[in-house]
Every structure is written in structure tokens, then in C-alpha cells.
Amino acid sequence: MTIRAVMFDFSGTLFRLEQHESWLAHLTDAGGEPLDVEAQAELMRRMTAPTGKVVELSDEYQYAWENRDLDPALHRKIYLEVLRRSGVPKLEQAEALYGRLIDPDEWTPYPDTEAVLKSCAGKGLKVGVLSNIAFDIRPAFADRGLDQYVDAFLLSFEEGVIKPDPAVFRLLLDRLGHAPEETLMVGDSAEADGGAAALGCPFALVDPLPTTDRPDALLVALRTHGVL
Template sequence: MTIQAVMFDFSGTLFRLEQDETWLTDLTDDTGRPLDIDEQAELMRRMTAPSGQVVELDPEYQFAWDNRDLDPALHHKIYVEVLRKSGLHPEQAESLYGRLIDPAEWTPYPDTETVLKAVAGKGVKVGVLSNIAFDIRPAFTARGLDEFVDAFVLSFEEKVIKPDPEVFRILLDRLGTAPENALMVGDSEEADGGARTLGSAFALVDPLPTSERPDALLAAVRAHGVL
């Protein structure tokens, strides 16, 4: 199989929302006690987990959780609720949510630029496919990475989420590539691994902190003969 296109997930794959002490250290629980480092890390995990429910929810919020990446309003509703259920005051939950959806707060992995530039330079099409409810393009544009991406497919715009085969098909059509000639790189076996349903190859990366994952993207594309 010749890889003619590589599809990349966003969160935990190309970029990561890092724990930043400048906007976490002032957080307190509902009694006014400052959150310790483990509690701060858990908040970050709950905001960025690619799949899996992180708190118990009533039916109204369960619907919002299940559809959070299809509708920005539902995304806001459920994540503020998750943060509130995690012990934050409502105003702190709103503030932290604002960080989550700000593309400027997301950090690229050390090899993100190298991989995108190298893959595009080989004449291989590059797509970004994300279950997400806000526009991530500015994160690429601000760093000059958008020129290496041929197409973005975001779930809230297409109204379909991974692992539904249709969302992979949408991106592949825009890249002009048959499924069997494409590689999907992502951090979720459940969501990103759905590309295999269409016959695409899949490479799993670990959504570690950026300082702990220097070259997983390079390894993934090299293992599939792209570079």
C-alpha cells in the first residue's frame, strides 16, 4: 500500500492543551481551598480526554456530553458542568473553559512542524480531522503550519464525529485519496481507529505532555513508509 494522504487528529496528536500554572494555581474548590497539583492535572485530563465519560450526568447533560463535538453551545454547556462537578466555582469554570477553546493556548508537539512540513514536502496530502466544537485553524495559522495542511474537517462543522466512517470519508474526498491509500494518526483507538473501517491504516500515539513526547509523530509516519 502506498500512502498518498495522512490524516492527523488534533488534540493529543498534533497539539496538546498543557497544564499552565499561570491559570491553574488560583483555582479553588467550592470551599475556597486551592487545588493541589494532582487536582489541577485531573482537571486538564477531564477537559482533553479524547473519549470516555468523566463524571456522572443527568439525562439533560448526558445528551450534551454525547453531542458536545457537534454543537458549540452543547460543548460549552457540558464542559462548564464537568468543571463545576469537578469542584470549581461557576465563574472559575467559565474562565477555564475560555482557555480550552482558545487556539492560542494549545501547544504543538515538538515534531509537529517537522512532520507536517516533511509529509507535505513529499507530495503526500495532509488533512486534520478533529472531534471538536471550536475552530482550531488559528492554532495552525499563528505558527505558519496552515500552509502544510490541505484540508481541515471539524466535527461541529460537518455534524458527524469519529469513529463514524462518514467523517473520514469527507476528509478523504477533499484530499482526493482512496481510503486504502491513507494513514490516520491519532491518540484514540476508539475514535481515530475508526479509519480502519474504510480500509485506511492507523497509527496510535500517546497523548503525553509535549515535553515527554519528542518524536512520536515522526515514528508513526516513518513506520508506515511515508518518510
Template sequence: MTIQAVMFDFSGTLFRLEHKDTWLSDLTDSAGEPLDLEAQAELMRRMTAPVTLNVDFDEEHLHAWEHRDLDPELHHKVYLEVLRQSGVARVEQARALYDRLVDPSEWTPYPDTERVLKSLADKGVRVGVLSNIAFDIRPAFTARGLDAYIDEFVLSFEVGAIKPDAAIFRLLLDRLGTAPENTLMVGDHEGADGGAKALGCPFALVEPLPTVRRSDGLLTALREHAAL
């Protein structure tokens, strides 16, 4: 089987939101006290690993959570609630932190992201980025010259479908012009990204580790599937 195209997830796969200590140093709880280190760590986990989020939502916010990657307004609304429940009581602080989450310039590529994308492009392998997301991630690629290696972007809020819905994978396959069995899906979540397997795509799982702890995860995954 020849890999003619690769579809990549964004968060935890090609890029990661790496927080800086200064983001959290001025955050205070409802009593005006600084958030302790444990609270800060949990806050960032909730911001960067939303699939495993454990927050008590009312019906209104539950609806917003379930549809957050289809509607930027719902995304903004529910994440402010997540931050409130995570100890960030002051709305202005929550908004400032949220703005960092949706700022493409704040996202860091994994060490092997550029090498992998360029290598695929040099081989003539088509590349797509497929993300459940409510903001435009293209500037994160453009700012680093990585957009030159991407043939197609499919973002959930633009197309009205989210992984693991087969429709969003099928859309990117159609745009890439490749058959499922010749198109590798690479992502950090078995449930969401692994949905491509239902269409017959091979799937490679990578760990969404901090960028300093995952130097060659993408290279390893693609080599294991003979894509590089």
C-alpha cells in the same frame, strides 16, 4: 502500498493543551479553599482526556456530553458542568478556564509536528486534519505558519459527524481525493481515530503524552508506515 495522503487527529496527536500553573493557582472549591494538587491534576485530566471522563450526568447533561463535538453551545454547557463536578464551584472561574480550553493559541504543537507536516508537503503527500471538536482550530496552525502544509480541515461541529462514524473519514478522503488504502490515519485513540480502518485506511497510533515527553512520536509513526 504507496501513502498518498495522511489524515491527522488534532488533540493529543499534532497539538496538546499544556496547562500553565497560573491557570489553576487561583481556583477555589465550594468552601473557598484552594484546590489541592491532586484535585488540580484530576481537573486537567478531565479537560484534556475527555474520552475517559467519569462524571455523573443527569439526562440533560448526558445528551450535551454525547453531542458536545457537534454543537459549541452544548460543548460549553457540559464542560462547565464537568468543571463544577471537578471542584470548580465558582462559575466565573469555570468560564475562565473553559475559555483557555477553546483558545487555539493555548495549544502547543508537538516538537516534530512542523517537521512532519513540512516533510509531507515537500514530498507531495496531501494532508488533512480531522478532529472531533467544537471550536475552530485553524488559528492554532495559522499562528505558527503550519496552515501552509494542510490541504483540508474537517471539524466535527462544522460537518455534523464525529469519529468513529465512517462518514467523517469518507468526507475527508473525498476532499483529499485519495483512496483509503493509500491514506494513513494518525491519531491517539484506537476507538475514535481507528474508525478509519473500517474504510480500509492504514492506522498509526501515537500516545497523547505531554509534549516534553514525546519528541518524535509522529516521525516514528509515519516512518513505520513508509509515509516519510
């Protein structure tokens, strides 16, 4: 069946939270020593992992982790705890880093994000962005002029449902006005984004590599599925 709409994940798919030296230069461990490069890289991985457990958690914090993308307060609570357990003991340091995480302007688009969104819109395809997330990502698109190519955004914290629940995909499909069989889902998590396949959506998996290491994965994914 001809693809008439495309749903994209946000983090690790269209945009990525890239590590900037200035963010982490001030971080110190419990002994006051600067975090080494490996520790800094692991921090960034834990802050952007779409699924799975990144640290051992008590029942209270496990609940917050599992529901973080439904409630901004839980999101803040659990990520400050993750940072604490990852070697950032000072609250003010953790809060500064967390502020970067939830600032949409700190996220970097992949090199082919604009080309893919513009091409889809130019071909008359409906475009949706669907994300398990607890903050508003729309400014990341609007500030770069990319929102004009997106027909609908669906954010988990606004809807009270998260991927891979089929209900969240169904909500966006209804807003785009197309059947699952004619709507491609593109994401970086086979577990979360791949949930669209339960409704019959074709699915394209991309690797959440640094933006400099992934110049054209979105273009390749859409060409593979005959979209572009």
C-alpha cells in the same frame, strides 16, 4: 499500497492543551481552599479526554456530553458542568478555564508537529486534519505558519458528524482525493481515530503524553508506515 495522504487528529496528536500554573492558581474548592496538584492534573485530563465518561451525569448532561463536538453551545454547557462536578464551584472560575480550552492559541504543538507536516507536504503527500471539536482550530496552525502544510481541515461541529463514524473519514478522504488504502490516519484514540480502519485506512496510534515527554512519536509513526 503506497501512502499518498495522511490524516491527523488534533488534540493529543498534533497539539496538546498543556497545563500552565497561572491558569489554575486562582481555582478554589467549595471551601475556598486552593486545588491541590493532583486535583489540577485531573481537571486537565477531564477537559481533554477524547472518549469515555469523565464524571457522572444526568440524562440532560449525558446528551450534551455525547453531542458536545457537534454544537458549541452544548460544548460550553457540558464542560462548565464537568468543571463544577470536578471541584470548581464558582462559575466565573469555570468560565475562565473553559476560555483557555477553546482558545486555539493556548494549545501547544508537539515538538515534531512542524517537521512532520513540512515533510509530508515536501514529499507531495496530501495532508488533512480531522477533529472531533466544537471550536475553530485553524488559527492554532495559521498563527504558527503551519496551515501552509495542510490541504484540508475537517471539524466535527462544522460537518454534523463525529469520529468514529466512517462518514466523517470519507468526507476528508474525498477532499484529499485519495482512497482509504493509500491514506494513513494518525491519532491518539483507538476508539475514535481508529474508526478510519473500517474504511480500510491504515492507522497509527500515538500516546497523548505531555509535549515534553513525546519528542518524536509522530515521526516514528510515519516512518513505521513507510511515509517518511
